Amino acid sequence: MASIKDVAAEAGVSAATVSRVLNSHPSVSEEARTRVLAAVEALGYRPNAVARSLRTAQTRTLGLVISDVLNPYFTELARFVEEEARALGYSVIIGNADERPDLQDHHIRTLIDRRIDGLLVSPADGGSPLMRDVALSGTPMVFVDRWIPGIDVPVVRADGTGAVKDLVAHLHGLGHRRLAIIAGPAATTTGNERVEAFRAAMRELGLALPDAYIGQGDFQAASGRRATERFLALAEPPEVVFAADNLMALGALDAIRAHGLRVPDDIALAAFDDIPWFVHTDPPITAIAQPTADLARAAVRALADLIEGRTPQSVTLPARLVVRRSSGGAATNQRSDR
Amino acid sequence: MASIKDVAAEAGVSAATVSRVLNSHPSVSEEARTRVLAAVEALGYRPNAVARSLRTAQTRTLGLVISDVLNPYFTELARFVEEEARALGYSVIIGNADERPDLQDHHIRTLIDRRIDGLLVSPADGGSPLMRDVALSGTPMVFVDRWIPGIDVPVVRADGTGAVKDLVAHLHGLGHRRLAIIAGPAATTTGNERVEAFRAAMRELGLALPDAYIGQGDFQAASGRRATERFLALAEPPEVVFAADNLMALGALDAIRAHGLRVPDDIALAAFDDIPWFVHTDPPITAIAQPTADLARAAVRALADLIEGRTPQSVTLPARLVVRRSSGGAATNQRSDR
DNA sequence: ATCATGCGTGTAATCGATTCCACGGCGTCG
DNA sequence: CGACGCCGTGGAATCGATTACACGCATGAT
Incomplete structure (x- = not known):
């Protein structure tokens, strides 16, 4: 799989210039830009998201931990969460806890290890020590549907x-x-x-x-x-x-x-x-x-706010x-x- | 978040030794091992999966692209896929195509960019050029439920x-x-x-x-x-x-x-x-x-075989x-x- | 004519891990 | 008693990107 160096060699420029073109940095000459784009095209180059994440310390990925995927309510929630996240330029990794605290912890740990940018959780239990630690550690986190009293993160619910x-x-x-x-x-x-x-x-x-x-x-x-x-x-x-x-x-x-x-x-x-x-x-x-779709949207937006340094809001919508x-x-x- | 260097400093050894302990490499003295483990404990250190993936060129992650999460059949399939993958030490990232070829392509591209180790697909259409390219590029891939004639990858179906x-x-x-x-x-x-x-x-x-x-x-x-x-x-x-x-x-x-x-x-x-x-x-x-659970298990095992260099098998199970x-x-x- | 300004570009450091290689010390064998 | 080998360890290269910094060159002001 072609790397940025291959593209640089093909275009006759340095890797730095390729990176600048790909991130639409202003100071690149028109000529270099076209040569780079041609090389990208020719090699079918796609940036390695792993390397990029390591360097920039962000993955543009959200974790969603739900209590039970087989429950149509949560399936629907997950679907709308992904939809809104995609609109905001994030991917979503879903962790299914099956209403089991141990599985929930497993997924939270895995997601944190992968350095997701933020976590959306519908807790299966009253609050594992892990969840408390994660919240305190400063990882952006939002509760959706269910929440845990005493953990100070935004809550989006009906x-x-x-x-x-x-x-x-x-x-x-x-x-x-x-x-x-x-x-x-x-x-x-x-x-x-x-x-x-x-x-x-x-x-x-x-x-x-x-x-x-x-x-x-x-x-x-x-x-x-x-x-x-x-x-x-x-x-x-x-x-x-x-x-x-x-x-x-x-x-x-x-x-x-x-x-x-x-x-x-x-x-x-x-x-x-x-x-x-x-x-x-x-x-x-x-x-x-x-209002599942609205809940999902509000939750993702609150999380994105938190990640991007804005002030998130807790949201409560009426059921009917x-x-x-x-x-x-x-x-x-x-x-x-x- | 603590890095391997912090652990090394805390334990008074080099990063190489810490890495060896964490990967249970044989040649580490008992003394070094205990000191490292103590440091890991003290700092609450967790290895950065992003860095590890960059270096080792594997993510221990599978991509699953399904046609419609809201369809209970696929939800169930996804659940069992994750279960079997977890047993084999893999995580799963689900992409929901909503029966739309463009969304399907979006997810495949994103998953490849993240360098997932293998791809499980239930194609929404007759075969986008992208899917063909991915298959030809050598990315381990298995079709589940649906497949695309002419693309030579294992198929697991009923x-x-x-x-x-x-x-x-x-x-x-x-x-x-x-x-x-x-x-x-x-x-x-x-x-x-x-x-x-x-x-x-x-x-x-x-x-x-x-x-x-x-x-x-x-x-x-x-x-x-x-x-x-x-x-x-x-x-x-x-x-x-x-x-x-x-x-x-x-x-x-x-x-x-x-x-x-x-x-x-x-x-x-x-x-x-x-x-x-x-x-x-x-x-x-x-x-x-x-037999959804069996299909999911067979599909994950076939994909793991492909990834780990064994010869995978196509599987067909009877419906009833x-x-x-x-x-x-x-x-x-x-x-x-x- | 001289010097500051700025633009486009390349060099090199960096992110956090893994792993090859070399080195020092010790035991063993001839 | 010297040589060889092995073991535990650290140094340094590497994965593929981003980005601070410096440099060369052209331009404009003084």
Whole structure:
């Protein structure tokens, strides 16, 4: 593979001049420029990004560590992150933590070793010492979706409080009083916040939320199934199950179906995170939709701001309720409004 | 960030010795080794992967270029690819082409510029000149799922011929005679092969496959919707629609529902690529399942073989039919067998 | 005529690692 | 007792770029 020296030799100039042409430095004669460009063309030369990074101490690469690529919400987030990063001239390396703190640490370490310019993280846990160190070490870092209290970096996320309140009101309006929730891991902010928003909304309407109606999940389908089975085994099972993410909703649907019950007639269902498939499930699932594309864009911009020395902003965008058949409200098989 | 020189100074040895310790070179005294390790610990030193890559001319990184991350089949593939690569000591950088040849080229170029050790590609088109050049240039490369005829690199893929034949026989057994297919782009091998397998299976049973029953899609949901609408507008619409990937099946379901028709009573549906959501759609969708994890592992191993100087093997694994309600066969709401 | 200015260019240092080569010291063998 | 070999180590070259600095030459001002 041709190096800058080969190009220099071919063009009859020094490597310095080639570099200047490639970085559009002003003081290069028109003649040298054309000769260099011709040589570049002739040799099919492409600058070695590794060497360039070593010298300039920047890689024009962002790291994105997400908790679970198989979760369509995060896949979508990753897609938009890459899109915005590309527009800003960065590449993205994705690390999938599979909700495992050890894997998360592995990826963070690898990314740092590669000297990525900045890190976008949706932490899988309450905060490994490593993450704290990285943040303190001055590596530009932004949290997206989930964050870790006590680590002082910008956070870009959706606020579901309003939408959860709308959801509870909607269900209450349909006559439901016994609402249960499948929570995410307590170590994640999204796990806690969604339960708290739910609890607050219930209290506001004078509804009780007994402990038995709070299932512990881990954002994976299997845990949604288990939690739902426990609900159904209660002497007085809930009339509604609200899953704190889309995969657990899938598990809940599984469990409900396995018990021969119908949604929404026997039990209603709703989920946090809206995904395209929810329009096509049986029945279509009522969900709280996050503005994924906007979150991704805001997160990348905040990170780029941090990297390039500007002052980044934390951003919170509202989520919104999308009512479908599974909650019992929308009787008609309406088209999705996504 | 501490460099090897800082460690050397701290340990009172030369950088060469530090390097030898870190790469477990045999000829280092026990005393030097412990002093170096202590210094590494004290400084929290981590080797700079960029510098190392420049010197050793290898990055221990694989590039994976897929046609569409939002397609659950590819997301799953990517996940398993990363898993196997990690086991073999490689990192993976994913490039999402969004079924766009220009984006595909962008990612390939970026990955080559970063001097990845090898490239795993599921080409979005029939073969850009760039891909041909890269293959010829000697960059280790393996095709996965889709490939490009005429480019001589190993191919790891699933063979759906048998499963498509099973599917057609299954539908024929249910009394269906008018079967339509929504094809993928003719520029992709998977696009063509699936149509050919379908055509062959039909011929074998003495069934006609008129041109009007071959819809042109692009592996995206919208194209599945359009193709299905054209089918439904025919004087004699098909009794079955077979979509060549899961997203187009989703579009087909949309279109069928918009026409107020029921699956499978009014029209049956089947898809290539099985995904977890197909169990939960209304109705559950009959699909042809690929052994995604095995494909990913085989592809990574073939690429590692190529990189490390061993002789790689092309691999073809069989896909298999999973019958669910959408084809009209499985009357019961059976549990998924995934 | 002289000197400052500036432009285009090349030389060389540098980034952080790896690795070839040489050197000093010690043990072994003839 | 001298020569040889081996072991542990450090010096220095190297990978492929970027960039500070210096130099030569032309131009313009004084």
